[in-house]
Amino acid sequence: MTNExxxxxxxIELDRRAFRRQQATRSVLLSVGSTLLFAAVVVVTLSxxxxxxxxxxxxxxxxxxxxxxxxxxxxxxxxxxxxxxSVITVSICGMALALLRTLRSPVLFxxxxxxxxxxxxxxxxxxxxxxxxxxxxxxxxQGPRGVIIPTEVLGTIAITLTYSAYVSEVLRAGIESVxxxxxxxxxxxxxxxxxxxxxxxxxxxxxxxGPALMNDFVSMQKDVGLISILGAVxxxxxxxxxxxxxxxxxxxxxxxxxxxLLAIPTIRLTDWYTARQRRREQMGSIx
Amino acid sequence: xxxxxxxxxxxxxxxxAVLRGIDLAVDAHEVIAVIGASGSGKSTLxxxxxxxxxxxxxxxxxxxxxxxxxxxxxxxxxxRIGFVFQHLxxxxxxxxxxxxxxxxxxxxxxxxxxxxATGMALLERIGLADKAQEYPDRLSGGQQQRAAIVRxxxxxxxxxxxxxxxxxxxxxxVGEVLELVRELGAEGTTIIMATHEMAFARDxxxxxxxxxxxxxxxxxxxxxxFGAPRNARTKEFLARFTA
Ligand SMILES: Nc1ncnc2c1ncn2[C@@H]1O[C@H](COP(=O)(O)OP(=O)(O)OP(=O)(O)O)[C@@H](O)[C@H]1O
Ligand SMILES: [Mg+2]
Numbered sequence: 001m002t003n004e005x006x007x008x009x010x011x012i013e014l015d016r017r018a019f020r021r022q023q024a025t026r027s028v029l030l031s032v033g034s035t036l037l038f039a040a041v042v043v044v045t046l047s048x049x050x051x052x053x054x055x056x057x058x059x060x061x062x063x064x065x066x067x068x069x070x071x072x073x074x075x076x077x078x079x080x081x082x083x084x085x086s087v088i089t090v091s092i093c094g095m096a097l098a099l100l101r102t103l104r105s106p107v108l109f110x111x112x113x114x115x116x117x118x119x120x121x122x123x124x125x126x127x128x129x130x131x132x133x134x135x136x137x138x139x140x141x142q143g144p145r146g147v148i149i150p151t152e153v154l155g156t157i158a159i160t161l162t163y164s165a166y167v168s169e170v171l172r173a174g175i176e177s178v179x180x181x182x183x184x185x186x187x188x189x190x191x192x193x194x195x196x197x198x199x200x201x202x203x204x205x206x207x208x209x210g211p212a213l214m215n216d217f218v219s220m221q222k223d224v225g226l227i228s229i230l231g232a233v234x235x236x237x238x239x240x241x242x243x244x245x246x247x248x249x250x251x252x253x254x255x256x257x258x259x260x261l262l263a264i265p266t267i268r269l270t271d272w273y274t275a276r277q278r279r280r281e282q283m284g285s286i287x
Numbered sequence: 288x289x290x291x292x293x294x295x296x297x298x299x300x301x302x303x304a305v306l307r308g309i310d311l312a313v314d315a316h317e318v319i320a321v322i323g324a325s326g327s328g329k330s331t332l333x334x335x336x337x338x339x340x341x342x343x344x345x346x347x348x349x350x351x352x353x354x355x356x357x358x359x360x361x362x363x364x365x366x367r368i369g370f371v372f373q374h375l376x377x378x379x380x381x382x383x384x385x386x387x388x389x390x391x392x393x394x395x396x397x398x399x400x401x402x403x404a405t406g407m408a409l410l411e412r413i414g415l416a417d418k419a420q421e422y423p424d425r426l427s428g429g430q431q432q433r434a435a436i437v438r439x440x441x442x443x444x445x446x447x448x449x450x451x452x453x454x455x456x457x458x459x460x461v462g463e464v465l466e467l468v469r470e471l472g473a474e475g476t477t478i479i480m481a482t483h484e485m486a487f488a489r490d491x492x493x494x495x496x497x498x499x500x501x502x503x504x505x506x507x508x509x510x511x512x513f514g515a516p517r518n519a520r521t522k523e524f525l526a527r528f529t530a
Contacts, residue, residue, distance in 0.1 A: 181372060181374075181375040181376075182375065184339060184372065185370075185372065185375070185376050185378070186378070187339060187365060188368075188370035188372075189366070189370075189394065189442075190362050190363065190364075190366025190394040190442075191362065195393055199393060200378050204380050207380060
């Protein structure tokens with residue numbers, strides 16, 4: 001290694017490096033240029049359309065946005081809380097379901113069948129239906145008198161029911177993609193079934209399906225906006241109230257923007273993770 | 288007393304009888320080479336001994352314990368036996384040292400410092416100490432197999448089972464792995480190895496067992512089995528390797 005760093009590259013290699021740098025600069029300039037051009041075309045086209053000024057005023061009015069901000073932001077905190085609870089409950093339930101479905105013992109067939117039925121059912125049912133059923137069904141059962149279940153709990157339950165089904169499918173695919181010899185190798189060392197799962201299989205499974213899991217997380221981030229149909233004053237419901245007050249749709253755009261901002265870090269993280277995994281698998285080769 | 292005793296082991300896959308009554312007693316410090324055609328049941332036998340494969344009849348004694356009794360705790364038995372497969376032994380998400388110390392830490396509950404010291408000494412011995420923190424995919428195939436073998440002996444097992452540990456390797460990597468097996472044998476580790484490396488079996492094994500049609504068709508010292516096979520099928524099988 002040491003003589004490698006001390007060695008002066010040949011003039012051919014220096015030429016090649018200079019050429020690569022030049023190419024890189026050109027690509028960057030090209031992409032910046034084309035982006036700017038595209039943006040200019042969009043702006044000019046919009047401003048030429050006759051309805052644009054009205055659309056601009058009803059959807060992108062800064063004054064309305066400022067007025068709606070406190071209420072929408074406050075509602076958004078409710079979305080964030082439901083998201084935080086759901087991440088925890090979905091992780092636990094999704095993993096539990098996935099593990100149930102990978103049990104092999106013939107004696108446990110009923111458990112496996114139940115878990116399979118559950119995932120089929122909840123992956124097929126639109127979240128909005130589940131939200132209605134949970135949001136109005138559970139309170140309708142009239143449990144202990146005087147107990148009112150907060151909407152954020154009901155929302156969390158509905159999201160957990162649906163997303164556990166998705167996440168368990170992803171995790172199960174990951175668990176089954178780990179080569180069977182890994183399980184044998186783990187058991188041959190004397191690890192119990194649970195230990196093999198925890199120490200050997202699940203860590204590999206999660207690495208394999210990491211991007212798919214993060215994808216589900218992104219959809220969950222925006223689906224927490226649906227709890228507004230339960231009557232909770234979340235960002236979307238708050239935006240609705242402000243919209244009605246101002247006769248202007250800007251509050252909805254504002255709420256939408258908040259959801260986008262929330263999603264971007266996760267999306268970027270997913271990209272980064274996928275790229276890193278690809279790099280690791282290619283082990284230095286460039287094609 | 289034998290380390291391992293097999294009595295009338297039978298194993299079927301569906302209608303196919305793969306093992307049809309295997310009797311074998313293995314004493315301490317023996318190195319047994321199990322040879323036989325592809326599909327003769329060598330892997331099946333080793334997996335049965337490690338309780339990775341349920342048997343259909345017979346008894347397996349490890350020391351004084353009948354480990355084929357369904358009441359035995361299979362995990363505890365496997366912790367007393369080391370097993371190395373043909374390939375994909377190491378866990379790719381764990382560093383080499385974590386692989387080597389895994390069973391000590393999680394099965395024997397050895398304190399981590401002690402397990403690491405033992406593991407590093409083993410890696411030192413096979414010349415992989417500088418790769419301890421690397422992940423297995425950075426190792427050559429031969430290095431991976433040698434790491435897998437020291438992982439199997441890290442817990443001081445009573446018996447080491449090796450299932451064709453060199454058959455997935457490039458020819459130039461075979462030597463270093465066999466050398467490690469030879470050393471372990473010379474140090475007194477009790478070994479049963481399935482192998483297609485006849486020269487190695489002749490060299491290192493204290494006893495050779497020829498598996499054919501589900502039974503032990505011939506067994507004896509390497510000199511007997513390779514030098515003067517009595518069974519016609521053994522002769523036929525060996526002829527293919529000396530051709
Ligand atoms: N899980 C299984 N299900 C059904 N049949 C199997 C299974 N495992 C092995 N067999 C069959 O049992 C027989 C013995 O297989 P085994 O792997 O023990 O042979 P082997 O002697 O190790 O062969 P090789 O030298 O090729 O490794 C083969 O005919 C094989 O097809
Ligand atoms: Mg085999």
